[in-house]
Amino acid sequence: MRGLSTYKSLLSIVLLLHPGPARAIELDIDSLESIKAAAAQVASDLAAEFWDPTSFSGVPNAQYAWWQHGAILGAYVDYWAFTGDTTYNDNITIGWMKGVSSSLDLLPQEHAFDIGNDDQGFWSIMSMDAVERVFPETQIQKDMNAGFLEITQTVHNTQALRWDNSTCGGGLRWQIVTVKDGYKYKNTISNGLYFQQSARLARYTGNATYADAAEESYKWMRSVNLIQDDFRINDGAFIPDCKQITDKRWTYNYGTILAGCAAMYNFTTGEKREYWREQIDSVLNATLATFIDAETGALKEIQCQETDTCNMDQRSFKAYLARWMGYTAQVAPYTYSTIMPHLRKNAQLAAATCIGEPRGTACGQKWNIGAQWDGKHGLGEQINAMEVIQNIIPSVSPPGSGVGKIFNSNNGGTSKSNPGGMGKRMGWNWRAMVAKEYRKYMLKDHDIKAADRFGAAVLTLLTFALLGWMVFYVVSEDDDEKPGAAAEPAAEASVEK
Numbered sequence: 001m002r003g004l005s006t007y008k009s010l011l012s013i014v015l016l017l018h019p020g021p022a023r024a025i026e027l028d029i030d031s032l033e034s035i036k037a038a039a040a041q042v043a044s045d046l047a048a049e050f051w052d053p054t055s056f057s058g059v060p061n062a063q064y065a066w067w068q069h070g071a072i073l074g075a076y077v078d079y080w081a082f083t084g085d086t087t088y089n090d091n092i093t094i095g096w097m098k099g100v101s102s103s104l105d106l107l108p109q110e111h112a113f114d115i116g117n118d119d120q121g122f123w124s125i126m127s128m129d130a131v132e133r134v135f136p137e138t139q140i141q142k143d144m145n146a147g148f149l150e151i152t153q154t155v156h157n158t159q160a161l162r163w164d165n166s167t168c169g170g171g172l173r174w175q176i177v178t179v180k181d182g183y184k185y186k187n188t189i190s191n192g193l194y195f196q197q198s199a200r201l202a203r204y205t206g207n208a209t210y211a212d213a214a215e216e217s218y219k220w221m222r223s224v225n226l227i228q229d230d231f232r233i234n235d236g237a238f239i240p241d242c243k244q245i246t247d248k249r250w251t252y253n254y255g256t257i258l259a260g261c262a263a264m265y266n267f268t269t270g271e272k273r274e275y276w277r278e279q280i281d282s283v284l285n286a287t288l289a290t291f292i293d294a295e296t297g298a299l300k301e302i303q304c305q306e307t308d309t310c311n312m313d314q315r316s317f318k319a320y321l322a323r324w325m326g327y328t329a330q331v332a333p334y335t336y337s338t339i340m341p342h343l344r345k346n347a348q349l350a351a352a353t354c355i356g357e358p359r360g361t362a363c364g365q366k367w368n369i370g371a372q373w374d375g376k377h378g379l380g381e382q383i384n385a386m387e388v389i390q391n392i393i394p395s396v397s398p399p400g401s402g403v404g405k406i407f408n409s410n411n412g413g414t415s416k417s418n419p420g421g422m423g424k425r426m427g428w429n430w431r432a433m434v435a436k437e438y439r440k441y442m443l444k445d446h447d448i449k450a451a452d453r454f455g456a457a458v459l460t461l462l463t464f465a466l467l468g469w470m471v472f473y474v475v476s477e478d479d480d481e482k483p484g485a486a487a488e489p490a491a492e493a494s495v496e497k
Contacts, residue, residue: 024371025361027351027389029344030319032396036083038351039362039390043079046325046382047088053095056110063312064379066111069095070123071316075383075390077126078323081133082393093138100121100146103335104425105154116175116182121193124155125256128200131415132406133180142416149204149415154423156201159194160213168242170220173379187236187246188226188253191217196260196324203267203331204408205417218279221257231286233257243387248303250314254287255321262328262335280332288342291321297345298368298387305366315365315380319387322346326391330406340395350385 025041028034051072052060058069076088101108106123107115129135130148137147162172164186172190175182183286198214201207221227223244226234231254235246261283265276285287293300299318304310320342329339349367356362356373363385365376394404 008069022437025351025354026301026360027348029348029392030396032393034392035389036398039079039083039386040085042354042363042382042386042389043076044087045359046379046386050382053091053098058095058098059379065119065313067119067122068316068379070099071320074126074129075319075386076322077129077133077135079386079390080135082390089136092135096145101153103424104144105158106151108478113177117162117172117190118174118187118193120155120159123196124152124197125193126154128197131204131413132200134407134412134414137415145418145465146414150418150421152197152201153418154421156197156210157422165285167239167462170216170366171224172235179373185236186239186242188233189256191221191226192253192256192260195221196256196263197261199260199267199274203263204413206409207419211267214260218260232284233286238458249290249302250317251291251299251301251304251321254283254290255324256286258283259324259327262332266331270275280328280335282339283406284335287321292342294367296349296368297342298349299346300368310365312378312380315376315378319383322388322391327406329468330394332405340392343388344392344395347389351387354385407483
């Protein structure tokens with residue numbers, strides 16, 4: 001018996017050190033506790049591997065961009081609102097203060113060369129999430145005038161100044177820095193985020209000026225066929241006239257337009273509300289027809305998923321569609337019965353892929369292949385699964401619980417408003433930033449020693465000597481070809497021919 005006891009002890013130690021086969025994420029979509037547990041696991045894995053709120057960019061791997069930190073913060077704001085779990089709240093605040101920057105405009109100087117209107121817009125939409133969810137603001141934020149609503153309003157104001165009527169009759173350019181190629185491109189995500197931001201500000205504050213900006217941006221996108229009459233939503237168009245369209249379709253473009261239309265529907269009344277209802281229905285129908293796999297019901301990133309060509313940005317796009325579908329179901333409640341079954345189905349499909357390494361709970365990109373892992377593991381896969389899982393929590397929460405509620409300034413919103421906010425207007429020296437960016441590619445300076453000078457002199461003399469010989473040779477050849485010069489032998493002449 002002692003031997004058996006010793007064996008059991010040793011076995012326990014081995015199992016502790018090597019827990020055995022991968023453990024999938026179990027998800028019962030009809031159980032609130034099961035959904036919360038699944039969301040907690042995915043959130044934990046995302047935080048452990050792909051989020052460092054204190055770092056330079058907030059995402060520890062250089063292959064991920066600064067804008068994705070803003071996307072992560074928005075996901076965790078919603079996680080807190082849906083689950084009540086405060087585990088990540090301090091890190092949300094830390095990350096937020098990193099992004100706000102000393103200029104209070106979501107244009108931190110260390111990222112300013114690379115930030116486009118879409119990057120800034122993703123952070124601004126994250127802050128709008130915090131406003132509408134009434135995420136707690138610290139006293140430091142309040143003292144600095146870095147509250148969530150203040151910053152969103154500031155971003156709106158600064159982006160409104162970049163609205164460009166000189167080309168295409170309006171719209172925001174993709175990039176802010178003029179020397180970047182994207183400065184010649186007006187893409188849907190930059191303009192869609194501006195539209196959504198304006199619409200949500202109108203809904204939250206009741207200020208019709210924001211609604212006017214939202215309507216202008218939406219109708220401009222319709223007019224230049226970023227949003228076609230059949231509600232195919234394209235990626236973007238090139239200046240000067242936006243006639244050259246990039247017709248790729250991405251989930252997040254459809255999602256940002258859908259959420260903006262929903263906010264406008266919520267804000268308006270009468271004929272205007274009916275107009276926005278028609279826009280919601282058309283965009284939602286186009287979204288489902290375009291990205292829902294007919295066989296499995298899974299959301300697919302159709303441009304790149306099946307060919308395994310999605311880049312690090314594109315691998316996270318489904319997260320934002322899921323988030324904004326959930327938002328739409330809340331602020332345009334008549335869509336709930338259409339949207340929620342798709343989210344619930346995809347939460348189930350996404351969780352079934354969460355059996356990957358290194359923890360046995362890593363989620364995959366392809367939700368249409370059944371209960372298996374496709375080998376894809378990254379920030380995108382984790383945030384995709386997190387968003388779609390947590391956004392079904394309202395479907396199983398007790399009636400009247402308020403879970404998933406999206407507030408406004410009249411029914412519980414607390415963030416301080418500053419409609420005239422422009423930040424500190426520090427006026428970054430863009431030329432200096434561009435020079436600094438390109439300076440890294442210049443050849444390094446070296447101290448020139450006497451030996452270097454002697455070697456350079458020798459090389460110069462040799463070069464001049466070679467040039468002199470070449471001139472002499474050419475002149476000699478010319479003399480041979482002058483009238484009266486000796487003719488070549490006939491045999492050699494025939495060979496030349």
